[in-house]
Amino acid sequence: MDMTLFSAAFVLYGAAAFLFLGYGLTRREALSQVANGGVLLGLLAHVAFLVVRTVAARHLPDHRWYVPWSGWFESLSFLAFVMAAQFAVIERRRMPILGAFVLPIVFASMVAALRSPGGTGIPSLPRGLESYWLAAHIPVMFISYAAFGHAFAVGLAFLLQERQLKSKHPSRISFRLPPLEELDRLILRIIAWGFPVLTVGLLLGGQWAHEAWGRYWAWDAKEIGAFVTWLVYLFYFIARIGGGWRGRKAAYLSVVGFVVVMITYMGVNHLSQMHGFLSEAPK
Amino acid sequence: MGLVVVGISHRTAPVELREHLAIPLAQLGAALEALARSGEARETVLLSTCNRVEIYIRPENNRDRAAVAASDFFERLYSHPDLRPALYRYESEEAVRHLFRVASGLDSMVIGESEILGQVKTAYLAARDKGTTGKITNVLFQRALFVGKQVRTRTNISEGSSSVGSVAVQLAERIFGSLHDRRVVLVGAGDMAETTARHLLSQKTGQIVVLNRTIEKAEALASALNGVAGPIESMFDELLTADIVICSTSADRPIITHDAAQAIMKARRGKALYFIDIGVPRNVDPDVHSIDNAFVYNVDDLKRIVEENMGRRREEVQEAEGFVSGLSGEFYEWVRAALEGRTVALRHGAEHLPAEASREN
Numbered sequence: 082m083d084m085t086l087f088s089a090a091f092v093l094y095g096a097a098a099f100l101f102l103g104y105g106l107t108r109r110e111a112l113s114q115v116a117n118g119g120v121l122l123g124l125l126a127h128v129a130f131l132v133v134r135t136v137a138a139r140h141l142p143d144h145r146w147y148v149p150w151s152g153w154f155e156s157l158s159f160l161a162f163v164m165a166a167q168f169a170v171i172e173r174r175r176m177p178i179l180g181a182f183v184l185p186i187v188f189a190s191m192v193a194a195l196r197s198p199g200g201t202g203i204p205s206l207p208r209g210l211e212s213y214w215l216a217a218h219i220p221v222m223f224i225s226y227a228a229f230g231h232a233f234a235v236g237l238a239f240l241l242q243e244r245q246l247k248s249k250h251p252s253r254i255s256f257r258l259p260p261l262e263e264l265d266r267l268i269l270r271i272i273a274w275g276f277p278v279l280t281v282g283l284l285l286g287g288q289w290a291h292e293a294w295g296r297y298w299a300w301d302a303k304e305i306g307a308f309v310t311w312l313v314y315l316f317y318f319i320a321r322i323g324g325g326w327r328g329r330k331a332a333y334l335s336v337v338g339f340v341v342v343m344i345t346y347m348g349v350n351h352l353s354q355m356h357g358f359l360s361e362a363p364k
Numbered sequence: 365m366g367l368v369v370v371g372i373s374h375r376t377a378p379v380e381l382r383e384h385l386a387i388p389l390a391q392l393g394a395a396l397e398a399l400a401r402s403g404e405a406r407e408t409v410l411l412s413t414c415n416r417v418e419i420y421i422r423p424e425n426n427r428d429r430a431a432v433a434a435s436d437f438f439e440r441l442y443s444h445p446d447l448r449p450a451l452y453r454y455e456s457e458e459a460v461r462h463l464f465r466v467a468s469g470l471d472s473m474v475i476g477e478s479e480i481l482g483q484v485k486t487a488y489l490a491a492r493d494k495g496t497t498g499k500i501t502n503v504l505f506q507r508a509l510f511v512g513k514q515v516r517t518r519t520n521i522s523e524g525s526s527s528v529g530s531v532a533v534q535l536a537e538r539i540f541g542s543l544h545d546r547r548v549v550l551v552g553a554g555d556m557a558e559t560t561a562r563h564l565l566s567q568k569t570g571q572i573v574v575l576n577r578t579i580e581k582a583e584a585l586a587s588a589l590n591g592v593a594g595p596i597e598s599m600f601d602e603l604l605t606a607d608i609v610i611c612s613t614s615a616d617r618p619i620i621t622h623d624a625a626q627a628i629m630k631a632r633r634g635k636a637l638y639f640i641d642i643g644v645p646r647n648v649d650p651d652v653h654s655i656d657n658a659f660v661y662n663v664d665d666l667k668r669i670v671e672e673n674m675g676r677r678r679e680e681v682q683e684a685e686g687f688v689s690g691l692s693g694e695f696y697e698w699v700r701a702a703l704e705g706r707t708v709a710l711r712h713g714a715e716h717l718p719a720e721a722s723r724e725n
Contacts, residue, residue, distance in 0.1 A: 108520075242538070245538075246535070246538060246539060246659055247653065247654075247659070249653075249661065249665050249668075249669075250668075250669070250672070251535070251538060251669070253523075255538055256523075256538070259541070260537060260538055260539060260540055260541035261538065261539045261540075261636065262539060262540050262541055262636055263541045324633075325629075325630060325632070325633030325634035325635075326634060327633070327634035327635060327636065327656075327657050328634060328636065328656045328657030329656050329657070330634075330656060
């Protein structure tokens with residue numbers, strides 16, 4: 082049942098991604114409306130998936146604190162969910178063309194979820210981590226990651242528009258994309274939303290680590306990665322607001338920031354002692 | 365019975381001939397009355413622009429006699445041996461198709477231009493107010509306005525701007541979005557600068573500042589544009605708060621160098637700045653374009669974009685023509701039915717039209 086719902090969300094996001102790309106190429110407004118509908122239906126299926134899976138899992142032993150973002154599959158699916166939801170809230174009506182940038186990333190995250198090493202089953206919870214902190218720290222972190230993924234997508238749109246205008250041969254693409262300054266402001270707003278969420282997530286993580294392992298911060302690889310991420314976005318704010326980094330350089334930062342997020346999220350698990358649990362296959 | 369149009373346009377006559385036939389809006393009423401006096405026209409609409417003068421008639425009883433009345437009307441305006449050969453005449457469905465093509469900008473000098481749509485509307489309203497329209501022409505002209513709008517939204521016939529001034533404005537919108545509250549600084553008070561500034565003003569920009577070496581000229585242009593004037597020496601201060609800068613001085617070397625622009629961008633904390641350089645020789649060092657968030661477009665850049673836009677419009681002509689033909693055929697069915705006393709519904713639905721596309725400017 083839950084996987085049927087996941088598949089529905091998977092197909093709907095995928096269809097929306099292609100429709101948005103088609104919309105970008107053909108200027109058919111109807112395509113963006115259908116694609117927006119696809120995103121909303123996908124979100125509905127996704128919420129149902131999360132609920133059904135949680136209800137089913139909580140009957141299992143040791144899953145009292147289970148939340149549907151515990152393993153690779155679940156966390157990637159959750160990342161896609163939050164990103165699609167942010168798109169629906171922020172751009173669906175005002176700048177549907179950005180769906181051509183955001184939805185492919187949402188869909189890629191869904192594909193990665195299906196192909197994740199741990200499979201799609203309900204994972205067993207790592208020893209010592211069965212607590213309500215799991216329900217708090219991880220989703221908060223993923224909401225911030227989703228915001229940064231979103232800023233990355235808008236950053237790509239910005240760089241494309243900037244290239245168009247610098248080329249002195251603005252093509253149809255330039256007219257499809259939102260104006261440069263609106264994209265710049267949108268990136269700032271999305272990061273201004275993701276950054277405090279990341280900060281809260283790190284604080285929650287510290288508190289959880291204190292309760293579970295007896296210390297707030299251990300300079301574990303994942304923790305370092307998260308800290309670097311935090312520094313990159315802090316630098317973005319300082320440079321964007323204080324240092325006059327607008328335009329291309331600020332957009333590059335939004336791209337680089339998300340690369341650091343991905344390294345922290347995926348790569349570091351293999352190096353991390355304390356946070357490596359995502360790499361384990363479910364028992 | 366049916367419909368007939370007799371006219372002259374940029375396709376058949378030079379401006380020297382057309383200018384004698386053009387009828388100013390104020391005299392349109394009298395002209396419509398004169399045509400009505402012929403007794404051959406039951407319904408009449410007179411369309412007069414600088415590129416065409418056309419008389420659309422629903423004949424009282426005979427199409428040929430109505431067409432002759434229209435030709436005679438032109439002859440009375442300006443009798444010249446070149447006139448008769450320059451007149452064209454379309455009847456029935458061809459007349460409908462011609463009006464739809466005109467309203468769509470397909471018969472315009474600049475393909476897809478949208479001014480003609482407003483002119484068709486003005487001509488129709490003038491005739492309606494004069495009481496010379498009727499059952500057929502009312503629906504015909506309303507339909508023509510509808511078709512004109514549809515063609516422009518459903519094909520790319522109007523895509524891209526067709527003049528240097530409007531391309532410059534369109535680029536400003538690609539950078540800033542809404543130009544509301546954007547500060548425009550004119551450096552130099554030339555004619556081209558004024559034209560471009562007027563294009564910007566039509567987008568309701570914020571304040572306009574005119575700087576010029578002779579302050580009197582700056583003041584004259586500033587008052588024409590509802591802006592403020594200043595001495596050229598205050599240019600660098602003005603550039604700190606400007607969004608759009610239109611340069612048109614005749615200085616023999618760039619007045620804005622790369623180094624100066626870099627310092628300005630730094631002082632602006634990287635806020636986007638857009639130079640429209642219509643000075644010859646160029647007023648802004650082309651290298652300024654390579655500075656982050658600074659954009660420089662000179663006259664040649666803008667002209668090239670106009671050329672590209674027109675090329676793109678020409679590619680769309682065939683699709684638009686097919687679209688217009690379909691709709692005029694359908695409309696003429698309605699005319700025939702109406703004349704025979706039957707009713708046929710005119711569809712406003714989109715099912716038989718090309719898919720909808722958005723306007724982008």
